[in-house]
Amino acid sequence: MRTPTELAQVFREKQLKLTPQRQLLFNLLHDNESHPTAESLFEIASKQMPGISLRTIYQTLGELAEMKELQLVDIGNGATRFDPNMSEHQHFVCDSCGAIHDVDITSAPKLRAGSADGFAVEEIGVVFRGRCGRCNQGDQSRQTTKRSPGLQAKNKAS
Ligand SMILES: [Zn+2]
Ligand SMILES: [Zn+2]
Numbered sequence: 001m002r003t004p005t006e007l008a009q010v011f012r013e014k015q016l017k018l019t020p021q022r023q024l025l026f027n028l029l030h031d032n033e034s035h036p037t038a039e040s041l042f043e044i045a046s047k048q049m050p051g052i053s054l055r056t057i058y059q060t061l062g063e064l065a066e067m068k069e070l071q072l073v074d075i076g077n078g079a080t081r082f083d084p085n086m087s088e089h090q091h092f093v094c095d096s097c098g099a100i101h102d103v104d105i106t107s108a109p110k111l112r113a114g115s116a117d118g119f120a121v122e123e124i125g126v127v128f129r130g131r132c133g134r135c136n137q138g139d140q141s142r143q144t145t146k147r148s149p150g151l152q153a154k155n156k157a158s
Contacts, residue, residue, distance in 0.1 A: 001069045001084035004030055016063060021045070021052045025060045035073055035081040035091070035100040075100060075127050090125065094132035103128055 002010065004026035011018040024045055029036075036044075038057050045052045061082055064070040073081040075093050085102060092101045105126065 001030060001064070001086065007064075007069065010067070019056075021049060021056050022060050024049050024052070025057065029064070029070065029082070029084045032084055033102060035083050037079045037081055039079070041082070073100070090128065092128040092130070092132070094135055095129055096131045096135035096138075099132050099134070101132065 001007070004023060007026045008018055008023060011022070025041065028041060028044060034040075038054065038061055041061075042052070042054045042057045045057065061070065065072060065082075068086065069084065071083045071086055073083045073091060075081065075091060077098075081100060090103045090105050092103045093099075094101075
């Protein structure tokens with residue numbers, strides 16, 4: 001995605017509506033690696049600009065997607081995510097917290113759609129699933145806190 005300033009320029013040139021609300025969205029999306037949903041953007045935007053409508057968010061996202069400034073990411077759990085990173089990449093999804101991270105695949109996976117006779121495959125999407133670094137760490141600290149009361153009890157008993 002282009003910078004908010006460049007986008008404002010493009011919107012002006014295309015004579016698209018350029019409002020402070022839209023410019024706020026450009027700012028929120030620029031360098032945003034969290035793959036937000038329209039609703040989560042709405043939530044954040046509302047805090048900074050009360051009164052902004054979900055409709056404006058959808059409209060702006062739609063326009064940016066049409067202009068190829070954003071891509072839509074569907075990781076199969078319903079909500080469409082928006083990704084300003086237009087370079088070719090895949091996604092890692094944390095099953096624990098739902099965070100989505102960009103993953104670069106250096107070589108294209110050699111997959112062939114076995115039963116896809118007559119299908120023209122244009123793109124292969126890979127979603128990695130597991131637990132993100134934060135959730136992995138959280139698990140480890142939970143284990144230690146779980147262990148310590150047990151240790152204390154044991155000490156008391158002896
Ligand atoms: Zn996680
Ligand atoms: Zn991404």
